[in-house]
Amino acid sequence: MTDDNTTGSHGAVLADPAPAGADRPLVELRGAGKSYGNVRALHGVDLTVHPGRVTCVLGDNGAGKSTLIKIVSGLHRHTEGDFLVDGEPVRFSTPREALDRGIATVYQDLATVPLMPVWRNFFLGSEITKGPWPVRRLDIETMKRTADEELRNMGIVLDDLEQSIGTLSGGQRQCVAIARAVHFGARVLILDEPTAALGVKQSGVVLKYIAAARDRGLGVIFITHNPHHAYMVGDHFSVLRLGTMELSADRDRVSLEELTNHMAGGTELAALKHELAQVRGVDVEKLPEEEDLTAPVAAPGEGKA
Amino acid sequence: MSVTGHAEPAVTSPPAPGRKQSDGRTSRRPPALRLLARPEVGVFLGAVAVFVFFLVTAPPVRDGSSMANVLYQSSTIGIMALPVALLMIGGEFDLSAGVAVITSALTASMLSYQLTMNIWVGVVVALLVSLGIGAFNGWMLVKTGLPSFLVTLGTFLILQGVNLAVTKLVTGNVATDDISTMDGFGQAKKIFASSFGVGGVQVKITVVWWLVFAALATWVLLRTKYGNWVFAVGGNKESARAVGVPVTFTKISLFMLVGFGAWFVGMHQLFTFNTVQSGEGVGQELIYIAAAVIGGCLLTGGYGSAIGPVFGAFMFGMVQQGIVYAGWNPDWFKAFLGVMLLGAVLINLWVQRTATRR
8 A cells, every 4th residue: 555654653753744735634633632621632632634544543442532522623722732724834713614624523323413314414504595685595396306316326315304303213313424424515524423323233334434524535534442342343443542643554554453452451451350350250262361351452543642 | 115024034024115115124114103203293282282171171261362372471471481492402491591581681781780881781781791601601511521501590590699689789770771761762672672562462562472482493493404413412512523623612602592581571570560679580590401301302412303392381381371261279380381391301301212212
């Protein structure tokens, strides 16, 4: 893989090598962090998002994944480090500003209003209007038609766009949210645990749309705590642990097992195994040994955390 | 479509037998059921039932002038019930709405009388004060994140006290002085409190205003960006913010809209009675809220209509006047209200469950 010169950017912050314009990162975090009062939720995180690539951010609960996306999506401001969009440092104060720069987020709770119809949800916050000011009104036909087309492009067929979005299944709502982000010219798509609440089949559908969005040239940040889902679509993997970056590696530098071990926190699992050995009735013989649990290859990012 | 779907597993049957392509998993609910799920249908049926009931049991109701009276009674509640309903769809409610009406009327009356200015100065200042109270409520709510119940309960108590104390301080009395001889009184009365004849029946102008405001509110709610935002901030504030809806603006402007309603009704009372009793208005806020809830607005926000509260207010007016025309003890009114309210809440609950059923 010759285009993997970006691997280096995870380590010490390098001077931007400024490769060909097409490969310039859309979004870049350099040593970014966020403190809430005296709680440091995130510290020294580097992340780059390139067009047409899926960057996976993995981590256990409380690892700082949500804080990370809140910074990128404009809900919170970072308190340390740099946040660059198209190479320019930015500080967003509202999600609207992030949206205007082409950064769209599909939230864990989907950012939909359950009681509102599908088409109103699709255009919420970016409604199409017609007519001069005093009688400026929603262009309902155009919005319904556009929503229907966009959803069909993503392979979602709904009989009735007037039905409230709360009546759709989790996977369908997730796909509506992704289709909405793609339609509104997102260049960077942030997906906050899109498969967390879904069944196997629905997760597959969502992963398919992630791949579809990538193939349309979008940079995708895929937040998940499922390494299997991440490995299916990811080009680059960043593992967060206790608010810092534990691993940052391209797909060809890391295997699924290593990723899983990093996710699970191999050393912690080994310790847990010792504790379980004290408990009667737990058969620890069949559990893997410590050396199997820790990542076999000390991945480049590990030493720095 | 659903009829053909159940015979075979979805895999073997081709998905597009009907008009449009459909994957056959979502069947359309029957039109009657979908109509029933509209927020205003339940209250419409309720209003018709109450109307027919009194038409049968209280013969004087059949008279045109009685009907005009019922409509007038409904309009004084209905004009305020509209902004209160919009606010409720936007996820908040305003306990200060009742006394704010009196605050507005007192401001206009005392300011004009004491400073011997043209009545219109008082009317305009009262409008600014009313909008200011609404803006304060909304601003406090947005800034502190406290529930609207607490914020507006505070405003309610403040205004109630200020109404009484300031009136006593200025006039030395619990009521304001008669303003009917002042400049501009006639003009203002024409706008806020006149009547006109239709087929020999005197109809109050507030009925017209009520229906005009209702039409306007319906259009705004269903056909404009702002209306979309109102539903969104009430349905899921965080989601609305995340997709770029100006939540702060929407909430504050909704409270100011209630302020506008309070001003309008306050002016109506002032120019009808020429004087204002400073202790009035307490308890009215619950009537407005009840009319909005009976009109199909969800107390928790995100669902409702502007036309529902029109029927809700009509039910109130009908029952209030109907009991009198039927010759019953008017004390029964409140009991009726309670029954109507509970019925409406139960219907709302059912609608919410049906609408969000997976």
